[in-house]
Amino acid sequence: MPSSVMSTPKSADSPQSHPAIAANGLRKSYGDKTVLDGIDLTVPEGTVFALLGPNGAGKTTAVKILSTLITPDGGQARIAGHDLATHPHKVRATIGVTGQFSAVDGLITGEENMLLMADLHHLPPQEGRRITAELLARFDLTDAAKKPASTYSGGMKRRLDIAMTLVGAPRVIFLDEPTTGLDPRSRHNMWQIIRELVTGGVTVFLTTQYLEEADQLADRIAVLHNGKIAAEGTAEQLKRLIPGGHVRLRFSDPDAYQSAASTLVEVTRDDDSLALRIPSDGSQRELRSILDWLDSAGIEADELTVHTPDLDDVFFALTGPDRPNQSTEAAR
Numbered sequence: 658m659p660s661s662v663m664s665t666p667k668s669a670d671s672p673q674s675h676p677a678i679a680a681n682g683l684r685k686s687y688g689d690k691t692v693l694d695g696i697d698l699t700v701p702e703g704t705v706f707a708l709l710g711p712n713g714a715g716k717t718t719a720v721k722i723l724s725t726l727i728t729p730d731g732g733q734a735r736i737a738g739h740d741l742a743t744h745p746h747k748v749r750a751t752i753g754v755t756g757q758f759s760a761v762d763g764l765i766t767g768e769e770n771m772l773l774m775a776d777l778h779h780l781p782p783q784e785g786r787r788i789t790a791e792l793l794a795r796f797d798l799t800d801a802a803k804k805p806a807s808t809y810s811g812g813m814k815r816r817l818d819i820a821m822t823l824v825g826a827p828r829v830i831f832l833d834e835p836t837t838g839l840d841p842r843s844r845h846n847m848w849q850i851i852r853e854l855v856t857g858g859v860t861v862f863l864t865t866q867y868l869e870e871a872d873q874l875a876d877r878i879a880v881l882h883n884g885k886i887a888a889e890g891t892a893e894q895l896k897r898l899i900p901g902g903h904v905r906l907r908f909s910d911p912d913a914y915q916s917a918a919s920t921l922v923e924v925t926r927d928d929d930s931l932a933l934r935i936p937s938d939g940s941q942r943e944l945r946s947i948l949d950w951l952d953s954a955g956i957e958a959d960e961l962t963v964h965t966p967d968l969d970d971v972f973f974a975l976t977g978p979d980r981p982n983q984s985t986e987a988a989r
């Protein structure tokens with residue numbers, strides 16, 4: 658059942674009334690290397706948050722801290738309202754973690770891996786077998802259930818890993834680079850699985866190096882660079898941070914085209930296709946002013962399209978080697 662139709666009352670102190678993840682000033686160093694230099698994160702319940710960053714940026718370190726595997730040197734975080742430092746056991750009961758440190762044991766079968774997980778969660782045997790069968794079917798692993806997990810493909814192992822995580826019915830799931838090394842079909846299957854988890858009300862915190870993945874899945878994206886969040890926002894907000902965005906007006910009437918071209922400032926003309934390109938951040942305000950101007954000049958364009966830079970452009974602009982560290986909050 659989607660969480661939005663649940664009508665359970667939420668008291669001010671209940672964990673449900675808190676963001677799924679709220680972190681403040683998280684810091685972590687190894688020796689003299691500062692990996693996280695004070696990062697703040699807020700992830701609302703039932704959303705997907707993507708932490709993007711180049712190799713070694715500190716994504717796994719952030720996941721390990723938030724999932725209680727390591728302690729930060731500074732800062733605080735709460736998962737579903739539970740403080741990491743004072744109630745780590747409550748945090749662990751709320752979360753699931755899969756990723757680079759997979760829990761799958763290759764020597765036993767997929768089914769045995771699942772049953773072992775059910776045991777770890779102290780489920781009664783019958784319930785454990787029921788959930789195992791249900792999850793194996795859901796992740797398309799029923800046929801492979803009796804085979805050793807070492808014989809599974811990369812995609813099957815990731816699916817088994819997530820199925821094992823779901824045995825404990827976590828409300829918040831950390832996925833550390835869930836599709837690294839998967840072929841395109843398996844990657845798309847994994848995206849579908851993640852979308853279904855979120856439809857069921859689960860919050861997903863994922864790390865990825867794939868910009869398309871963040872673009873496809875995440876409600877909000879943070880780019881980690883030099884230990885800080887270099888930018889945070891929706892994919893669209895991030896794309897507006899860097900130049901290159903424009904509005905394209907296309908005309909079929911040459912007179913309308915000429916009249917628009919001669920009165921609009923800062924336009925680039927494309928006389929062959931009767932199209933004009935106007936620099937724009939694609940914001941509602943700028944679009945409105947272009948439309949107002951067209952209306953007041955009595956000019957009708959046949960087509961108006963907004964072009965924003967893609968996430969690759971943003972990523973490279975924000976994490977390039979020469980980029981000084983700066984904190985940019987995209988449209989709060």
Ligand SMILES: Nc1ncnc2c1ncn2[C@@H]1O[C@H](COP(=O)(O)OP(=O)(O)OP(=O)(O)O)[C@@H](O)[C@H]1O
Pocket residue numbers: 687692710711712713714715716717718719866
């Ligand atoms: N236990 C450790 N001891 C010393 N240095 C560490 C340790 N764990 C991580 N690091 C260093 O911290 C930095 C961040 O590592 P982390 O694994 O968090 O990065 P990442 O963004 O997940 O990278 P990748 O995409 O390559 O997995 C790296 O320079 C790494 O070498």
